[in-house]
Amino acid sequence: MLKQFASLLAVACFSICSQAPAQTVVYSLTYAETRASFQAHFANVSPFPGRRTDDENLSMLRGTRKTEIYSLSVATGKSTLLFSDDGPHLQIQAVGALAYDRKAYFLGFWREHRTTPYPTITSDEAIYELSLDGSNHFHKITDAQPNQPPAILNPQSTRAAFQSFKDKSIVSIYSVPEWKLLHTWDLNKLMQAHCPACTPVSYGWLADGKRLYFEFTVVGDAEEESTPANHPGTYLASEDGADLGEIPPQTGALQLDGYIHPKFIERHFLGQLPDGSDLFQDYAVKKGGPASELHPYLVVANSDPKAQKQFPLKFAIGRAVPSPSGKYLAFIEDRHTPDYRTELHLWVKDLLTSEEKEVFAAPPPNPPNSPEPNVNLSLLGWLSD
Numbered sequence: 001m002l003k004q005f006a007s008l009l010a011v012a013c014f015s016i017c018s019q020a021p022a023q024t025v026v027y028s029l030t031y032a033e034t035r036a037s038f039q040a041h042f043a044n045v046s047p048f049p050g051r052r053t054d055d056e057n058l059s060m061l062r063g064t065r066k067t068e069i070y071s072l073s074v075a076t077g078k079s080t081l082l083f084s085d086d087g088p089h090l091q092i093q094a095v096g097a098l099a100y101d102r103k104a105y106f107l108g109f110w111r112e113h114r115t116t117p118y119p120t121i122t123s124d125e126a127i128y129e130l131s132l133d134g135s136n137h138f139h140k141i142t143d144a145q146p147n148q149p150p151a152i153l154n155p156q157s158t159r160a161a162f163q164s165f166k167d168k169s170i171v172s173i174y175s176v177p178e179w180k181l182l183h184t185w186d187l188n189k190l191m192q193a194h195c196p197a198c199t200p201v202s203y204g205w206l207a208d209g210k211r212l213y214f215e216f217t218v219v220g221d222a223e224e225e226s227t228p229a230n231h232p233g234t235y236l237a238s239e240d241g242a243d244l245g246e247i248p249p250q251t252g253a254l255q256l257d258g259y260i261h262p263k264f265i266e267r268h269f270l271g272q273l274p275d276g277s278d279l280f281q282d283y284a285v286k287k288g289g290p291a292s293e294l295h296p297y298l299v300v301a302n303s304d305p306k307a308q309k310q311f312p313l314k315f316a317i318g319r320a321v322p323s324p325s326g327k328y329l330a331f332i333e334d335r336h337t338p339d340y341r342t343e344l345h346l347w348v349k350d351l352l353t354s355e356e357k358e359v360f361a362a363p364p365p366n367p368p369n370s371p372e373p374n375v376n377l378s379l380l381g382w383l384s385d
Helices: 002-006 035-041 054-059 187-194
Strands: 023-032 066-073 079-084 090-092 103-114 120-131 138-143 159-165 169-175 180-186 198-205 211-218 233-238 243-246 268-272 278-286 295-301 309-312 320-322 328-336 342-350 356-362 374-384
Touching (some): 054 103, 169 187, 187 211, 268 320, 320 374
Antiparallel strands (some): 023 066, 090 103, 198 211, 342 356
16 A cells, blocks of 8 residues: 555656756655554564564654655656665654755654663664665764754755754754854844744745745734734845845735735745746735635746746645756645545646646545554655756
8 A cells, every 4th residue: 555655646747848957856755653554564563572673662663654755757757766764773854955966964863772881772863964866875964953943955055054942043054064053043133123023934045045034924913913013024134144134025916907915814935946036925816806715826026027927826835846947846735635634735837838737646644543654745855867
């Protein structure tokens, strides 16, 4: 059954495939046990720890059965297994950062049985560099900090950013591949300057690899949002924390005859294309129409408002990642089934022709009594061949 899940790929060749370099989208599948699948997986293992092998004891401590990283060629639809943490010792998280040299950086746990100074099982959390060439090679980069989030790499793979919370929101910037700490600064100062009641909901690097964006929104009382001191939006900062101001609200504003932007929902900044164009997800309703008939749009904006592109979307999207060429955009759809479960579907959109293809689908979550584990799909990014 697991092999059937991994073979749910659809042929994904577009009518006009890009020439060199070829583009491959990268995603991960994490197999999370249900109560019944855990029992089935270890049905032949002794219930007594002292009668199990070391590997059996280690495997039963895993939070997931395994995580596999795959690439999928946009031109051919062929999928390739790049890395798997299947085994008793290493367990990586579902989401990590891709580097341009077919490397990836993931948080993970390394578990092993030790006999000195006394018998015990250790579990060490660290950042690992993974080789995405099918060799399953990896090595430890550095110990993880408490509550360490996944790394966010800039497009040039020379800087890594972490946003963590230790009594306050802290941003840490590292050089890559040396993983030397370069800057640490307080994100709250940026929020206090522009939106004291806001919460950061997303962040990332701009195309130049030198600036970061932070999307702030007010969570809670709508009255707080309307106060003069609060201005939700997308704000920029240098890697050392200097305030570089806001992306102007009019940038990428949806321009559609007969439609208006509803006041009850904010647009969402998705990042930048390699040429510096901004990506937004915006919303529109028909003038005089019901607010419940909300239409999502993908907007590609640059310095020339006349060159702005707008694509209607079949559904609202969360995370979206452009390809290194800027030709494609990958994103995940949360599709709701009639029995109120959620299926995850991976799509690739051609930003030149507006054509889009569904290239992978993961099954919805299983009930607790299912003998098969749940399969969780995560979008990681792109590689250039």
